[in-house]
Amino acid sequence: MVRLEDITLRYRPGAAPALSGLDFALEGGSFTWLMGPSGAGKSSLLKLLHLAILPSEGRLNVMGTAIHAAGRKELPALRRRIGVVFQDFRLLPHLDVLENVALPLRIAGRGEQQLLADATELLRWVGLAERMKDRPEALSGGEQQRVALARAVVARPALLLADEPTSNLDAEQSRRMVNLLRQMHRLGSTVIVATHNEALPDEYPAPILRLEGGRLASHG
Amino acid sequence: MAERLRRARGRDPLGLRRALSGPLLPGLVAAMALLAALAMAGAVAAAAMAARWEGGAAAAMMVQLPANAQTGPAAAALAALPGVAEAIPLERERLAALLRPWLGDAAGLPLPGMIELRLSTLGAGVEALPEAIQAAIPGARVEAHGIWVARLSALARSLEALAWLVLALVGAVAAAMVAVATRAGIAARHATIVILHDMGATDSTIASRFAGRIAFLAGLGAVLGAVLAAPLLYLLGGLAAPLLGNALAMPWGGLAALPPAAALIAWLTAQAAVRLWLRGLP
Numbered sequence: 001m002v003r004l005e006d007i008t009l010r011y012r013p014g015a016a017p018a019l020s021g022l023d024f025a026l027e028g029g030s031f032t033w034l035m036g037p038s039g040a041g042k043s044s045l046l047k048l049l050h051l052a053i054l055p056s057e058g059r060l061n062v063m064g065t066a067i068h069a070a071g072r073k074e075l076p077a078l079r080r081r082i083g084v085v086f087q088d089f090r091l092l093p094h095l096d097v098l099e100n101v102a103l104p105l106r107i108a109g110r111g112e113q114q115l116l117a118d119a120t121e122l123l124r125w126v127g128l129a130e131r132m133k134d135r136p137e138a139l140s141g142g143e144q145q146r147v148a149l150a151r152a153v154v155a156r157p158a159l160l161l162a163d164e165p166t167s168n169l170d171a172e173q174s175r176r177m178v179n180l181l182r183q184m185h186r187l188g189s190t191v192i193v194a195t196h197n198e199a200l201p202d203e204y205p206a207p208i209l210r211l212e213g214g215r216l217a218s219h220g
Numbered sequence: 221m222a223e224r225l226r227r228a229r230g231r232d233p234l235g236l237r238r239a240l241s242g243p244l245l246p247g248l249v250a251a252m253a254l255l256a257a258l259a260m261a262g263a264v265a266a267a268a269m270a271a272r273w274e275g276g277a278a279a280a281m282m283v284q285l286p287a288n289a290q291t292g293p294a295a296a297a298l299a300a301l302p303g304v305a306e307a308i309p310l311e312r313e314r315l316a317a318l319l320r321p322w323l324g325d326a327a328g329l330p331l332p333g334m335i336e337l338r339l340s341t342l343g344a345g346v347e348a349l350p351e352a353i354q355a356a357i358p359g360a361r362v363e364a365h366g367i368w369v370a371r372l373s374a375l376a377r378s379l380e381a382l383a384w385l386v387l388a389l390v391g392a393v394a395a396a397m398v399a400v401a402t403r404a405g406i407a408a409r410h411a412t413i414v415i416l417h418d419m420g421a422t423d424s425t426i427a428s429r430f431a432g433r434i435a436f437l438a439g440l441g442a443v444l445g446a447v448l449a450a451p452l453l454y455l456l457g458g459l460a461a462p463l464l465g466n467a468l469a470m471p472w473g474g475l476a477a478l479p480p481a482a483a484l485i486a487w488l489t490a491q492a493a494v495r496l497w498l499r500g501l502p
């Protein structure tokens with residue numbers, strides 16, 4: 001599903017690398033916890049995997065496409081098969097909750113009827129169906145995070161990336177969020193969840209990819 | 221109603237109806253369209269004046285032969301000069317008829333031989349014609365009316381070219397204006413564009429949203445400009461009528477072409493500006 005070979009990422013040429021020497025592969029249909037202290041490079045690695053940034057060095061392969069060799073025109077179609085729950089949610093402030101969730105389907109050019117039905121269903125799934133007419137700013141942080149999850153999975157992505165998806169949730173809600181991610185895993189998505197909450201993997205034991213200072217500390 | 225509004229917002233995921241709104245862009249485009257209409261009318265009027273001066277009776281020159289010259293050979297010599305289409309000797313009776321109101325029936329008066337030249341062009345060669353005539357028939361006198369007409373017509377042609385240049389300039393300034401407006405729209409929706417891009421929206425999807433919105437605003441402005449220009453052109457056409465012999469036709473076609481032309485320029489410019497900006501993203 002994803003394969004990294006000696007990947008280095010620098011945000012600016014000549015700057016200290018945020019990621020260096022990363023070399024690992026994740027199977028299709030796997031669930032992986034991405035752990036490490038703040039600043040370890042978890043978000044940077046996820047950005048690389050959903051093609052928001054490109055590696056400075058090394059070879060990156062995502063869903064069978066060699067990103068380092070791919071043309072810029074090939075990337076949007078790949079991105080549409082990847083769902084992301086961003087650390088800072090990134091809901092669009094000028095759209096209501098339902099339209100935010102429907103966004104990936106609009107980008108994919110889905111028809112109006114099916115698109116609204118799917119988005120509504122996903123909002124019900126995360127327990128926010130009654131809030132669908134609200135603007136994101138009217139929601140609590142935890143509610144926004146669930147909307148972000150609904151948006152990430154609405155287009156049934158092959159690869160689901162979640163960056164600190166429980167950072168704004170209490171213990172009960174965290175359990176619920178992990179449960180939702182588990183469900184997506186069971187439905188066949190490859191799931192990678194970044195967190196610095198060491199207790200979270202206890203909820204759902206799975207291989208852990210550990211970063212420290214931008215390097216791979218352990219995998220397994 | 222609320223549902224309709226919500227769906228309309230959904231079809232505008234970049235929120236461009238808010239980010240690209242207000243009277244500024246349509247207002248500026250309206251002013252540009254007005255200038256374009258004036259330039260266009262100016263070009264048409266200048267062309268009409270030049271054509272009137274170049275054509276018909278105006279494109280003629282009178283040559284008065286010296287007393288000793290023979291009309292027939294002189295006409296042949298003049299007809300051979302470059303730029304001369306025809307050399308027509310004025311008949312003695314016609315000349316006498318022309319002069320009768322001033323001189324009375326002075327049959328015995330020695331009238332000079334006169335030859336009317338019809339010029340094939342009013343180009344640059346006309347200026348040199350009097351000298352050529354002097355060389356061909358020493359002592360001939362050239363009546364310079366035609367040369368003045370040639371100068372006026374050259375001036376009108378220059379004005380016409382200038383008007384087209386102004387029109388092109390107006391188009392270029394409009395494109396630059398649209399580029400600035402597009403950049404402002406991109407700045408206002410920077411975060412949203414990046415989110416859509418990261419979700420897999422193509423450059424062409426994003427650029428088309430911007431281009432569609434901006435083309436709509438520019439088209440709207442151009443409609444306003446054309447509507448304002450129509451009465452103005454009518455008044456100017458009335459003022460120019462005496463110089464043209466007949467009233468200048470209203471350039472309805474040109475006015476009608478302004479909104480689609482403005483929309484097209486805006487669409488192309490916005491497309492280019494957005495795509496250029498998006499090239500900065502991976």
Ligand SMILES: Nc1ncnc2c1ncn2[C@@H]1O[C@H](COP(=O)(O)OP(=O)(O)OP(=O)(O)O)[C@@H](O)[C@H]1O
Nearest residue numbers: 011018036037038039040041042043044045087196
């Ligand atoms: N846009 C950016 N420009 C420059 N440097 C950046 C940028 N984003 C991250 N970095 C740097 O890259 C390194 C890794 O950051 P990253 O956000 O990936 O860490 P993280 O593991 O996600 O941390 P956290 O747990 O706090 O979210 C840090 O040193 C950070 O300063």
Ligand SMILES: [Mg+2]
Nearest residue numbers: 042043087163
């Ligand atoms: Mg992070």
